[in-house]
Amino acid sequence: MITFGMVGSGGLGREMMYIAMPSLLQQFPGSTESDFRLVWVESEPQKSTVHDLPVLSVDDFIAEADDNTCLNIGIGDGYIRERLANQIEAEGIRPLQLMHPNSELRPGNDVGPGATISFQCLISTDITIGKYFMCMAYSMVVHDCVIGDYVTFATRVSCNGHVHIEDYVDAGNGAMIRNGSYEKPLRIGKGAKIGMGAVVAKDVPPGAVVVGNPAHILET
């Protein structure tokens, strides 16, 4: 029996759990649905079941884990994702990549562990992506992009060619990032946030929040 734990049973986790079974069936060839047990994992569980699947505490999930236990993390905040990933992976539990069957992840790209590629996403060619990338429905990443660790794309994000996105960046629904060039990639700095529908036409400094068309820094 293989146990898959989805850390976080909120909206994002429940969206992602839907992709768990097809991903498990694909990554364990010859298996059937009855070979897998799906559970939710929460730091502080509020209920005992969600969608008829049991909710475990992180401690209980770790305590009952064996070599056949894997996880992914349905939490949008990249920093929390990192903390939980480190805590759970330190116990020998490995991440499972979640990949919707109708997305296209072309061969030859380098995608780190724990990625989630949701419905009808496109990851095209010559792309490097770090750990626990979250790519929600209809988002795309095209040629020659480099994406760091714990980066989050909401739905319908367009990341055009030669864009470098550093760790912990969060891009909102429908955000578009203009292509860079081989000589000068467009760069989104560490921990930056790109607002919903923003049209990013130039570099974004680390930690900045940008919104609008064309995107500008939101002063706080």
Place this chain on the structure above:
Amino acid sequence: MITFGMIGAGGMGCEMVHLVPYALKQRYPDLQDDDYRIVFAESEPNKTEYDGYPVISVEDFIAGADENTFFNIAIADPYARERLAGQLERAGLEPLALQHPTAEIRDGNDIGAASVFGFMALVTARIKIGKYFNCMPFSQVAHDCEIGDYVSFYSRVDCNGHIVIEDYVTIGNGACIRNGTREKPLRVGKGATIGMGAIVTKDVPPGATVVGNPASVVVKD
């Protein structure tokens, strides 16, 4: 041996080259992987290999061509695309249309030669499209549109119903064009450029560049 030449060894070329095996296998259902080869061709090659394929000059590509040689052009500039298309077609080469298997191009539309439709592109009904149309992933063309020659749609362009797009128009990622009507189609003039994310609600004059929401003409200094 079938040879396919992708003209333009840049980012667009490595995106489009992925579509070539689908197109060849549709044309030759029994085609095996070692029955064809893919090369990139450039007017002035500055490398010998790109994305795992050899890069040769356009002249050498033409010189080595026979009746089993095909091409398409991965160059965003519509005028450069026209110039290269003329050069290759005059030499007797045949362009090959490319279409991702998830793209939906419904029957009954009139689509010109050498079109390219990327992942999840959609062309619905009563649509006429000219030569060398380039329609990148997630873009859509809706009912009753008329699109000229050498038009480029970047990803996620929404071209709604009853729109006329003249030759050489380039439309950026995520731009939306409001529908026109049968009596008065919305018209995007020859050679116009529509910026990324622009929301176009009225006619665009020939040669203009428009950006923003709602889209307005960029005044050049």
